[in-house]
Every structure is written in structure tokens, then in C-alpha cells.
Amino acid sequence: MNGRERSARELIDATLARIENVEPQVGAYLSVLEREARERADALDKRIAAGERFPLAGVPLAVKDNLVLEGTVTTCGSRMLERWVAPYTASAVQSMLSAGAIPVGKANMDEFAMGSSCENSALGVTRNPYDLERVPGGSSGGSAASVAAHEATIALGSDTGGSIREPAAFCNLVGFKPTYGRISRYGLIAFASSLDQIGPLTRTVEDAALAYDAMAGFDPMDSTSVDRAVEPTAGALREDLRGVRIGVVKQFDTHKLGADIDDVYDRALHDLEALGAEIVEVELPTADYGLATYYLIAPAECSSNLARFDGVRYGLRVDGADVAEMNERSRAAGFGPEVKRRILIGTYALSSGYYDAYYVRAQKARTLVARDFAKAFESCDLIAAPAASSPAFRFKSKSDPYSMYLMDYYTIPMSLAGLPALSVPCGWVTPEDGKRPMPLGLQLTAPLFAERPLLAAAHAYERATTHAAKHPTQIAEVAR
């Protein structure tokens, strides 16, 4: 782009045309920023003409709709914020803007990032570009679908228990959750503050590295962001895995996912070995407690984080006889069932008399999970695991909340430990209830702050395999 093969404006115009073409089938976006994107592209082209250079010049960017961008509606996929115009811009979004990326739309998501299929969005349906009968994953489902359908080159998502990695796996993308604290959360509408982390969803590891390099670093506006030097990753990607020890978790038995899926993960391990990696078995004895731990801590934090949506200052207001009734009616009308469920669970877990039994014990379990990882990393450099419990499933097939929660079984422990983890495309299976092959994701996890070797290894694996090269065909069939 800086080389002037195409202007930012040309690239943005082409992307907006693509969006117009496929969006009726995919539904990745809650709002498309047509005018703003063209204005930003023109302004960028002028600066490039004046000699400025940008690492992500003109890159069409999808922004998950829980990240604020000044002057644009930011909904969190909720009726509560359906018309709320953000008065400021998130630090991570600002970093992408400064690097030259151009937001083309706000991506759909499970309401307040609570869900694994995007079906909990109150404002729209997003379909998986590889099979329109299937979900794109969640909660960053719109982000994943937008990049998979070539409606954006990079999407920003947020990951609390797997919300970047699972949709990336479902949509054959790279989805990267850096170490907790690497990227400022300022301007990310909180679900569970101690777990939320922003990251990119991209078609290649290199794009993910470029986006990470643009966003990582200390932000004085977020006191949980880490004041620690960030080494650029994009220039440190590797072609082989010689000398890298990759741990396979004994407790993560892929046999139970079915023979087809098991084969894909076996093949992936062979491919890693072929690249020079040494495969070792490691143990995460407490990994099984991850889900229960997560479903106490995350709802506890969300019950408090979401208290501000009360109809008083912004968002949906349903009047009542007094303030308390107005609060109740606004919240009853503004929140969907999954959000209400988690607020109730969290309120209960923090209540006096239950706090020690639930919240305090969950925090202790969280410490144990982190300790398990630290121990495992004494004998390996990276850990390989599935990125989700299945490939993308059909709409409305997970009606029981617990079966939905299970989708994040393999991603939640890493979130509890705050570790950097990513999903990279690793193969295809055709589900029993469908005809189209669906992608699977290999999850690689690194020790805290080891983003560099993590991205380097993922790049080597991506280069040695062809899974990522397969583009969705169904939308093209329908669109043309």
C-alpha cells in the first residue's frame, strides 16, 4: 500500500463493494462505516502522498462492536446500547488507526461477548461463510465472518474464555489472544475485566503479528496493561520448528471428539514434528476445573460491570414510577436471556454467605490452573491443543447453555492463566449433519509474554500446510 500499487481509497472502495455484495448472506456487520471509511482512506492517501508511511496502510479493518470508536454506534450486540454513540475511541482501535488501518464496520457479536456462536446477538444473525447454515462461532463471530468472507483483512475481537480462538477455528482463520495486559482494554466494553483481552482475527499469522505489533504495549489509561517492552513479532517469524518442544496435554483427550477430528489433530502433530519440533506429553491436572472456575469468576465480574446499564445516563431507558422501577424495566428490556443468566449467577456468587464458597474458591482454583501451566512449561516451549470442542455447528443446535459453554473447554484454562494463545487452521472435517467440510483450529499456547515464539511457530506451521488457503465457496455461488 505504501508502495502505491493501489491507493487506500481503491482498496476501501473494493472492500465496501464486497461488503455490499456478500453482507446479505453473511451478516458480519451491525453497522458499515461507508462514509467514514472513504474519508479516512482519502486522508490517508494524502498523507502517504506527502511521504508518510504506515505499517497497515489502508488495511480494511472490522471492529468488534464492543470496542468504542468515537462518533459511531457501539452496541455490544445488545438492545441496551442499540443507539448509543461512543464519545471516545478505544486505545487499541486508536493504535490500529495510527498504523493506517481503516475501520469499515462494527462486527456482530454475542451480546456483551457472552456466547460461543454469535446467536446471542440481539441485533442480527451472522452466518459462517463456509456453510451459511452454521454459526460463525463467538463471541467474536462477526469479526471472524467478516475476514473469512473477505469483507475485511483484519478484524479486532475480544477473548474472555475463547471468544477469538473459537470463531477463528470455525471460520478457518488465525485468531490470536495475547497475554492478559499486553493490549490496553481502555475502550473495550467489559464483560469480565480480569479475563478480557483484545486480539486480531486474520487470514495469516503474519497479519496477526502486524496487528499485534501495532496494538501491544503499555497504556497509561489501563492500569492492568503491562509496562514491559514489546519486541516486534512480524520480523521474527520462522519457517521451521527445530529445537521447539511442543507439549500435548494428557488431560485433553482428542479421541472423545470423534475419529475424524482426532485424525486431524494427529496429522497436525505429525506436521509439527516434521518441521523439527519435539512432541512431549505434559499434564494439566486442574484443567478440568477450568470451566467451573470460569463460570464463577466471569459472571461475578460481569454482574458488577454491567450494573452501569441502568437507563440513567445512556442506553435504553424504559420509564417507571421511580428510579428503581425505571432501572428494573430498562434492564429487563435491554438485556437478553444469557446476559441475565450470567448477571444472576454472578450476583449469587458474590453474595454474602456464598462469596467464600464460590468466588474465593474459584480464585484459588484459578491460581492452581496457572500453576499447572507454569509447571508444564518447564518441559515444553508451547502447548498444542484443539481450539474448540467441535467444528462450527448448525444454528439452534445448542439450546442447553451448558452444551454451549463446553465449546470453550480447551480455551478457558489459558484465559484463566492469562496466557498468550492462538488458533491456526489445521484441517477439515465434514460434520455428520452437513455436506460441506468445516475447518478445525489448532490452538498453540505459550508462556506469559512469549508472543514472539508463539507467532513464529504458528507461522512455520501455516507455511508448511495448506489448510488456510481454502476460501469459502458457498457465498460466491450464491452471490454470483
Add this chain to the structure above:
Amino acid sequence: MKYEAVIGIECHVELKTASKMFCGCANRFGAEPNTLICPVCLGMPGALPVPNAAAIEYMIRAGLAFQAAIPEYSKFDRKNYFYPDMPKNYQISQYDMPLTQGGVVRYWLEDGTLRECRLTRIHLEEDTGKSTHAGSGDGRIAGSSYSLVDFNRAGVPLMECVSEPDLRSAEEAVGFLEMLRRTLMAIGVSDVKMEEGSLRCDANVSIRPVGSEAYGTKTEIKNMNSFRSVRRAIESEIARQSAMLDAGERIVQETLGWDEANGTTISMRSKELAHDYRYFPDPDLVPMEITQERVAAVRAKMPPLPIERFERYTREYGFNVKQATQLIDAPEIADFFDRSVTVSKQPQQTQNFVLGDLSRLANESGTPIQQSPVTPEHLGELVALVESKTINSKIAKELLARMWAGEGSPKSIVEREGLAQTSDPAAVARFVDEVLAANAASVEEYRAGKTNVFGFLVGAVMKSSRGKADPAAVNALLRERLGG
């Protein structure tokens, strides 16, 4: 029956940091509503708090002032409850790991008796906004048609200070509060103005038969807007509770409001809401480590404390309670005095000069004493010159005026102009003999029995010596020369 009151105080003090507790908005009283606000203090979605380091330093200062423990680790917690003037519907506060623990407020009563009241803790939190209810005529929420919220105050750093139930009378409660106020002012952490709401306090009051160890049922009094109303409210509540117990009635634990106009406490709402605040550590804020080095650095910069001054002034300097209090409650003057006295070593004389002539000069010219052209050290020097009889008090007054005019140190003026008082017999004799020679007629009159000319002759000697001669020596020599 004879009862003893048991009183504990809980107060909230706004810290006078330049910016708010968790954002960069100005911390200022009296601005147009909703002009000192940002996404953070409005609790906008996605906004995050960042702690104000100055507020934490102020807390350390307060802890040190009251000899509290300052734990190495502290954290912020969320106190969850819905209230329309609280933007996030939780307050960032401190639950089980406050910045300071324990401590004691040592205070004095009007007669100078020293008392102590232990502190439970002082913790740091954020203030809420302020609601105004419209349409009801009297500003109350009942009957109002709508409410307006001003968020200027939301997020202002607030120190919550909780005392142990060590106070036994309204007088002690007020003595405690006055001491808290003057100490917090002296260490520069708050304006502590009840009328602007930067000090707000509640009192927990119970009574028990004298000699009894067990506590009675307590009531909590709110809405006291001055120290005077604190005194009246507590006295009224003690009387009410005493009358009830005497009549065989039971005291109900409740929250009372002080009705200033009618001079009574009134039940605010008997329906006691059992609040469950669901405290938990704020995941947006990392735990704080307060190192010993940091505490030592704050300690090194601590100004003199009112209690220290009180003890020094009354015990070492022999000031009475009124004098000591007057000086302590004007910290700039006390600072000046303290520096002067280290030079003069004469507390009483120095106090006379500082509160007398110097304060008069300062008042006349409208100059705050800390900008006085006379330095505290020069004033101390002046007092010492009088005390060593180098100059007399008349010259001292003149000198002070010249020092105020910028003529420098008193010693240098005295030396330059030879103003030192002389009791040297030869010099005094020279002045005396000159005057006697020049006033032969008066000498005759004196010897003839008109002894009242003696004063005239003394004056003449003083005049001819330009005030330098030691009046005592002049007196003695004159009598001698005049023959008795």
C-alpha cells in the same frame, strides 16, 4: 439512672488533589454542573480507572499523622449497589485491605485536658455525584417530578475515617472532630469544609449505665452540617435515649436525621435495609504495594502536627490553652513562630511579637504572614536583641518597622547605626554629665525638692543618647550625681 454515652464517629473527607481519584478531571468545588467530567468518571462503557498517586500519598500522610499502621499491600474493592448518582452502580472503595489500619487521634478539650480516640481504619474511595430533585417545592425526592444529577463530584477522592467507640460525650466528639479537621488541614490533604461537603460525618450513639461494660443499642445520626449541630445532635440523642431507658422503653437500632431547626433527631426510615454490597477486589485495578521507602519519603516531608505543637507550646513554652490553640489554628503564623523561636529561644516574647506587632504590620498592609518581608529568623534575632538588652523595646518597635520596609536583619541595622544600648558606665556618665551641665536650672529645682524634674532629666539623657543608653544605668547614675 446515671448513664454513660458511647460514641463513635464515621467521617468522609474529600481530598484536595488537583485531579479526581481515577481520571484526569479537575477536582474543584463550585463549577457549573457537569463540566468536570469525562468517560471515566461518568462510568461510560469501556472506560477504566487509573489511581491518583497523590491521593495515595495523602492517605499515607494521614496514616502517619495518626500513628496508624500502613500495610505493605493494599487494594481497591468494588462496593456494589444501585444509586442514580453513582455512575457505575458500584463504588470503588476498600474493603479488607485499607491503606491505613488502626491509629489514634489525640485531642484536647477546652480546658486543655488531653484525650485519645482510637481509629479503626482510614480507607480511600471515590465520591458520588449529587442529585437535585425538582418539582416537589422543597427539594426532597418525595413528590418530585424529576431529578437532575451533577457528576462534577463523582470520582473525587474521598477518605473514609472510622473511629472506635471511644468517645464519651458530645464535647469529646467535637474535640475529636476539631482535631481531625486541624490535623488534616495541617498536613495539607483537605480543606475539610463542612459547608462545602468536604467533611461529612455521622455519629453512632448508645448509652449504658455508668460502670457497665456492655454496649447499649446504638443509633446512627446523619445530616449534621456543623460542629455545633454535631454537639447538639449528640446531646439531644443522649437525652432521648436516657429518657427512653428511664421510662423502661427499648432503644431501636435505626438511622436518625438531625433536624437543625427543631433541635431533634428524627427517624429517617425504620425499615432497615440489610444491604449486601457484594464487595470483591476491583479487577480493573492492580493491588498496591506501599514500600517502606515510599512511607519514609512521605514521613520526611511531614509538617509539624497540631498535637505536637500543642504539647510543646503548653508544656515547654508554658502557653495557656487559648494561646496555644490560637497559634496552632493559624498554621502559617505557627510556622513563622516556630522558626523565630528557634533563633530567639524566647517563646513568650516571640509570641508577643508575632501575634502583636508583626501581625499588625501584616494586617495593615494586607500581606499574608508567610510573605512577610521580615523573615522568621530576623524576627527571632530581634527578640534576642531585646532579651540580651542590646536594644530596648522602644528601639525594637522602630527596628521592626524598618525591617518590614526591607532594611534587612536587625543586627546589621543596629551595628550600622550604632543603636546598641549601652550600659558602659563611662558612656552613660558622658551622656548624664552633658545633660546635667546643660540643664543647671533643673538640677537646682531638683535639689530644692522639686523631684518631679527627675523624669525630665532621664528623658533628656535618653534623647541625647538617641535611646541607646540603658535606662536603668541612667537612672542609677542620675540619682548618684544629684545626691540621692
